[in-house]
Structure formats: C-alpha cells, structure tokens
Amino acid sequence: MSLLGAIRDYRDLRAFSPEEASALCGELRERIIDVVLDRGGHLASSLGAVELIVGLLRLFDPAEDRIIFDVGHQAYAYKILTGRDDVFNTLRTWGGISGFPKHRESPFDHFDVGHSSTSLSAGLGYAKARDIRGESHEVVAFIGDGALLNGLALEALNNVKSADTKLIIILNDNEWSINRKVGGLAECLARMRSHSSYRRLKAFIKEHCRNLPKGEGIEAFLGRVKDHVKAVLQPSNFFEELDISYWGPFDGHDLEDIETVLALARRYDRPVLIHFLTEKGRGYRPAEENPTKFHGISCRPDPSLPKEPPLPSWSSAVCDVLRERAAADPRVVALTAAMMEGSKLNAFARDFPDRFFDVGIAEGHLLTFAAGLAAGGLRPVATIYATFLQRAMDQLVEDIAMQGHPVIVAVDRAGLVGEDGETHHGLLDVCWGRAVPGLAMMAPRDVIDLQAMFDYAFTLAGPSMIRYPRGCAPLVVGPEIRPDIASGRAQCLVEGEETLLIGYGSTIPLLLEAQQRCLFLGLPSPSVVDLRFLKPLDWTSLDDWISTHRRVLIVEEGYAAGSIGEALGAHIATQGLSIDFKVIAVADAYIPQGTQEEQWKSCGFSVETLLSQIRPCHVSTAP
Numbered sequence: 001m002s003l004l005g006a007i008r009d010y011r012d013l014r015a016f017s018p019e020e021a022s023a024l025c026g027e028l029r030e031r032i033i034d035v036v037l038d039r040g041g042h043l044a045s046s047l048g049a050v051e052l053i054v055g056l057l058r059l060f061d062p063a064e065d066r067i068i069f070d071v072g073h074q075a076y077a078y079k080i081l082t083g084r085d086d087v088f089n090t091l092r093t094w095g096g097i098s099g100f101p102k103h104r105e106s107p108f109d110h111f112d113v114g115h116s117s118t119s120l121s122a123g124l125g126y127a128k129a130r131d132i133r134g135e136s137h138e139v140v141a142f143i144g145d146g147a148l149l150n151g152l153a154l155e156a157l158n159n160v161k162s163a164d165t166k167l168i169i170i171l172n173d174n175e176w177s178i179n180r181k182v183g184g185l186a187e188c189l190a191r192m193r194s195h196s197s198y199r200r201l202k203a204f205i206k207e208h209c210r211n212l213p214k215g216e217g218i219e220a221f222l223g224r225v226k227d228h229v230k231a232v233l234q235p236s237n238f239f240e241e242l243d244i245s246y247w248g249p250f251d252g253h254d255l256e257d258i259e260t261v262l263a264l265a266r267r268y269d270r271p272v273l274i275h276f277l278t279e280k281g282r283g284y285r286p287a288e289e290n291p292t293k294f295h296g297i298s299c300r301p302d303p304s305l306p307k308e309p310p311l312p313s314w315s316s317a318v319c320d321v322l323r324e325r326a327a328a329d330p331r332v333v334a335l336t337a338a339m340m341e342g343s344k345l346n347a348f349a350r351d352f353p354d355r356f357f358d359v360g361i362a363e364g365h366l367l368t369f370a371a372g373l374a375a376g377g378l379r380p381v382a383t384i385y386a387t388f389l390q391r392a393m394d395q396l397v398e399d400i401a402m403q404g405h406p407v408i409v410a411v412d413r414a415g416l417v418g419e420d421g422e423t424h425h426g427l428l429d430v431c432w433g434r435a436v437p438g439l440a441m442m443a444p445r446d447v448i449d450l451q452a453m454f455d456y457a458f459t460l461a462g463p464s465m466i467r468y469p470r471g472c473a474p475l476v477v478g479p480e481i482r483p484d485i486a487s488g489r490a491q492c493l494v495e496g497e498e499t500l501l502i503g504y505g506s507t508i509p510l511l512l513e514a515q516q517r518c519l520f521l522g523l524p525s526p527s528v529v530d531l532r533f534l535k536p537l538d539w540t541s542l543d544d545w546i547s548t549h550r551r552v553l554i555v556e557e558g559y560a561a562g563s564i565g566e567a568l569g570a571h572i573a574t575q576g577l578s579i580d581f582k583v584i585a586v587a588d589a590y591i592p593q594g595t596q597e598e599q600w601k602s603c604g605f606s607v608e609t610l611l612s613q614i615r616p617c618h619v620s621t622a623p
C-alpha cells in the first residue's frame with residue numbers, strides 16, 4: 001500500500017521516518033500531477049510547496065494551531081493530507097472541492113483565500129485573538145514571495161511590532177509571481193537568498209537546534225540567537241528592522257531543515273519570518289522549465305468534442321487593439337498588476353517595453369499610478385481582472401474619476417469565471433462602476449465593438465471602463481452595421497414584438513439564441529437590444545423600445561443588486577408604465593467553482609429560463 005493510502009489522519013505523519021516522509025512527498029506530487037493535468041488547477045505553485053506542507057503538518061496540529069495560506073493556490077498537498085484525498089479528483093468542479101482553502105469545506109482551512117496577500121493580516125488577527133482569549137496555539141501564515149510584495153502584506157508587516165504578539169511567517173520564495181516578480185523589494189529578497197550573513201545565521205540556528213535541550217535552556221538559546229542575529233546582520237535586514245526575527249534562507253525541499261527550524265519556531269516567543277527557498281513546479285519537468293505556463297492550467301480538453309479553430313481570447317483581442325493604438329500614438333501606455341500572462345499583454349510588452357508597466361500585485365497602486373501617468377499627459381490603459389478591481393475601488397473613485405483623469409480601465413474576466421469559483425468572479429464592477437460620477441462604462445459584444453469602444457475611450461477627456469469576460473471573443477455578433485459609438489447609442493439587433501430582451505456584452509449571444517429559438521417554436525420573435533453603454537445609459541432609445549413592448553427582460557452577468565436592471569425597473573416604475581419587467585442577473589449569493597456553463601445555468605442564463613419568461617406573455621395573448 002502506498003504511504004498516502006495508509007494515512008487515515010494527518011497526525012499519522014508524525015510517526016513517519018524522515019525517509020518515509022520524503023517518499024510521501026513524491027507520492028503527493030504524483031497525486032497532484034495526475035489530478036491537475038486532468039482537472040486543471042494551480043500546478044506549479046502546489047508542487048513547490050509539498051515539503052513545506054508536510055513539514056508543517058508534522059510539527060503543527062491544524063486542529064489546534066491555525067495555518068493560513070496566502071492566495072491558497074499552493075495548498076493542494078494540505079487538502080490531500082487533511083482529509084480530502086478521496087475527493088481530490090473533484091478539484092475545482094461543480095459540487096466538488098474548491099481549488100482554494102474554504103472553511104466550509106474543512107475545519108482545517110482556517111481562512112478562505114483566493115485574492116493574495118491576506119495571510120499576514122488574518123494571521124495577526126488570529127494571533128491577537130488568541131492572546132486576548134488566553135489561548136496558546138500557534139498561528140502560522142504561509143506566504144509566497146510574490147504575494148509578500150503587495151501593500152496589504154506590507155501593512156501587516158508594519159503592524160507586527162505594535163500588535164505585540166507571536167506570529168510565525170513562512171516565506172515560500174520560489175522567485176516567481178505568475179511571471180517573474182518585479183520591483184525593488186523583489187530584488188531585496190533576491191539578495192537575501194544569497195547573502196552570506198544569512199547563510200551563517202542559518203548554520204548557527206541549525207547547529208544549535210540539533211543540540212537544543214528540551215524545555216530548559218530554550219530562553220538562553222533564544223537570547224543567543226538574538227545576539228547572533230545582531231552580530232551577523234550586515235547590512236540591516238528589512239524584516240529585522242520591523243522587529244520581526246528573520247531566519248534563513250533554508251532549503252524548502254529539505255524536510256530535515258524544514259522540521260528543525262519549524263521546531264525552533266514553535267518554541268520561539270517572538271514574531272519570526274522563516275525564509276524558505278523553493279522551486280516552482282518541483283517534480284514535474286515541464287512546470288520546472290516553464291513555471292508561468294504551469295502556474296494555472298486548464299482541464300484536459302474533451303477528445304470527443306470537435307476541434308474548432310480557436311477564436312482569440314478577449315484579453316488577446318484587447319492586446320491587439322492596444323498595440324495598434326500604441327503604434328499610432330506615443331502617449332498610449334499599458335499597465336498590469338502582476339497579470340501580464342492572463343491579460344495576454346506579452347506582445348505589448350515586447351513591442352513597447354518602455355510603455356509597459358507590470359507593477360506587481362498592487363491593484364491600488366496600479367490605478368493611482370495610471371492616474372498620475374494620465375495627469376502627466378499620457379493615455380494609460382490599466383488592465384485588471386474584475387475581481388481584483390475590488391481591491392482598487394477607492395483609487396478608481398478618488399484618484400481617477402473624481403479628478404477626471406483620462407484613464408481607460410480595461411476590466412478583464414468580468415462575469416463568472418469558472419473553476420476558480422467564488423473568489424474570482426467579476427460580478428461587482430457594474431454595480432459599483434455605475435455609481436461613480438464621471439465614469440463612462442461600456443461592454444462590447446464582439447471584437448468590432450471592442451475596437452470601436454477603445455477608439456472612442458481614447459478620444460474622451462475623462463475616465464472610462466470597458467468590461468469583457470473570460471474566454472473567447474466572437475468576431476461579429478448580430479448586425480455588423482451599428483450606430484457610431486461616439487453617439488453613445490444602444491442598438492436594436494432584432495426588431496420583434498411583445499417581449500423586449502435587453503443585455504450587454506456576454507449576454508447578447510444568449511439573447512439572440514433565445515430569439516432564434518422563439519422563431520423555431522413558432523412564438524412571436526422578441527426584440528433584442530444591446531445596451532453597449534452601461535453609463536451613461538441611452539434612455540431615449542430605451543424609452544422608445546420599452547413603450548412598444550408588453551414585457552421587458554434584462555439579462556446581465558453581474559449581481560442583481562445595483563444592476564442596470566435595477567435602474568431600469570425604477571425608471572419603469574416612476575413612469576407608471578404597466579409592463580411585465582424582469583431582471584435575470586446573479587442572485588444574492590456566492591457562486592461556487594464549476595465550469596462557466598454550469599455557473600451560467602445555475603444563475604438562469606439559459607435559453608430555457610428565457611423561454612419560460614417569454615412563453616407566459618405569448619400564452620396570455622393567445623385566443
């Protein structure tokens with residue numbers, strides 16, 4: 001029987017010999033590789049963290065101690081070892097387990113994650129709560145070298161001293177974010193990787209740990225560590241300056257090293273950061289060689305499905321537009337917050353290296369930096385996933401919109417995103433964006449409108465937001481001829497009767513499909529309208545269209561609360577119109593992982609749901 005198969009409980013790990021523990025790491029890697037190549041997921045990060053997780057579970061007890069992951073995309077081995085091996089093959093599927101820690105999934109997942117750089121703040125909170133409640137468990141925050149460079153993590157580091165509590169920080173340094181990590185602090189960390197004084201400190205800790213007497217002597221030893229730290233640290237260490245003991249760097253794949261130092265950390269009474277060096281993708285050659293490609297991979301394509309020539313993704317269509325604009329206008333610059341790969345900006349970065357900025361995982365900074373670039377006379381396009389825009393709403397309001405800076409915020413992954421699940425959906429940008437004075441908001445249904453909207457946004461003197469979903473961008477949807485985008489007009493794609501179907505962006509193909517199905521079923525054809533502009537809304541056209549229909553259905557890939565539908569409903573009510581009105585949007589809930597299709601269906605984005613709304617109207621008019 002395999003070692004993994006023999007484990008009934010993570011506590012069994014403690015009885016493993018060092019050889020068995022290290023063999024177990026090999027088995028965990030095989031399991032992760034098998035499932036993730038099939039299901040998709042965050043392969044490279046999880047492979048790199050296996051020994052650290054095994055070490056943690058041999059030294060700490062998550063039933064008592066709190067282990068908090070950052071982003072949570074590296075925690076697959078933890079899931080497997082804390083009772084989820086038998087369901088691990090349901091990873092990221094509808095009804096299966098999440099790709100991220102979830103406290104509702106397991107009592108050993110102490111903090112839900114997905115967005116980065118929260119582990120230190122949450123860890124400090126847990127630690128302080130422990131102190132105030134007079135408890136004595138350990139709190140461990142596990143953070144990657146990319147996530148550590150985010151403002152939130154730095155704020156937490158700054159707070160460690162005044163919080164005056166013990167926190168163990170595991171820094172999992174694999175030298176990568178999704179792409180290479182960037183910035184001055186990244187370089188500072190890189191220097192620590194090789195600085196000889198840190199190596200001497202490591203040698204000191206290892207040597208003394210081995211001979212550390214149990215119980216007695218620990219305080220004296222720790223005093224010596226402190227003195228030694230002072231003696232060897234030249235130049236000053238960023239973490240030590242913040243009053244956080246820095247230990248390392250250690251080999252994050254050497255279980256003996258890991259366990260030695262974790263054992264010491266348990267007995268230490270101060271906040272400590274332990275710097276481990278790991279290899280992203282460890283144990284799977286393609287991922288070791290290309291950690292960016294294997295950071296996150298999709299599920300294996302179904303071989304029974306016909307292979308259609310792939311359409312460009314929305315992200316690459318945007319990159320094409322930006323390259324074209326940048327070639328024509330030297331003021332155009334493009335920005336990302338650590339998502340160059342996902343936002344498909346590689347070609348822009350290659351063609352315009354001086355006009356491309358990856359600011360690291362720093363969404364707030366991204367938007368204020370863009371505001372400064374615009375104020376300085378450039379035409380910045382800040383690309384950002386809708387979910388991560390949540391981190392920067394303040395900057396969108398205060399630094400961009402309120403001051404009227406002509407920044408284009410290109411909102412990628414707007415809507416339901418599939419397998420990453422609830423932490424990664426972009427369902428709030430419309431409700432919030434709509435409320436921001438002075439912000440123009442658009443949503444293209446195809447590449448033609450995408451180009452037109454960017455062209456138009458570049459002519460504006462103020463800020464704009466263009467939202468598009470995860471997935472492929474259709475080249476043309478509906479009529480190719482359309483109202484000039486500068487008119488701000490919505491477009492009626494199909495003139496029908498009785499029912500008016502309204503949508504924008506991703507929901508337009510669905511509305512057209514429903515309209516076609518009505519024709520097929522012999523029902524009256526509904527009208528179909530694409531809003532194109534979410535702010536300002538084209539009220540004049542809408543009033544005309546609404547007044548000639550008996551039923552209005554608006555379908556939006558965003559939360560219903562604060563939706564365009566909500567505004568439309570209020571408008572219809574104030575006009576005192578007697579019209580059947582319904583909003584199909586995402587209900588007041590978090591939508592779990594699954595395919596985008598499954599999530600769409602669960603939210604009522606299906607032809608069947610639309611037909612069920614359209615039919616009663618028809619039935620009521622039947623003789």
Ligand SMILES: Cc1ncc(C[n+]2csc(CCOP(=O)(O)OP(=O)(O)O)c2C)c(N)n1
Pocket residue numbers: 045071073074114115116143144145146147148174176177178280295337338339361363388391
């Ligand atoms: C707020 C936020 N911005 C961006 C991301 C996307 N993202 C997920 S993992 C990651 C890289 C994290 O690097 P690191 O912490 O070093 O972990 P590694 O993948 O190297 O293990 C990024 C940018 C995110 N999850 N949250």
Ligand SMILES: CC(=O)[C@@H](O)[C@H](O)COP(=O)(O)O
Pocket residue numbers: 042071073114295296342413417420470
């Ligand atoms: C963990 C994380 O936040 C990213 O890796 C995210 O999963 C990327 O999503 P896409 O696959 O949509 O680029």
Ligand SMILES: [Mg+2]
Pocket residue numbers: 144145146172173174175176177
């Ligand atoms: Mg990293």
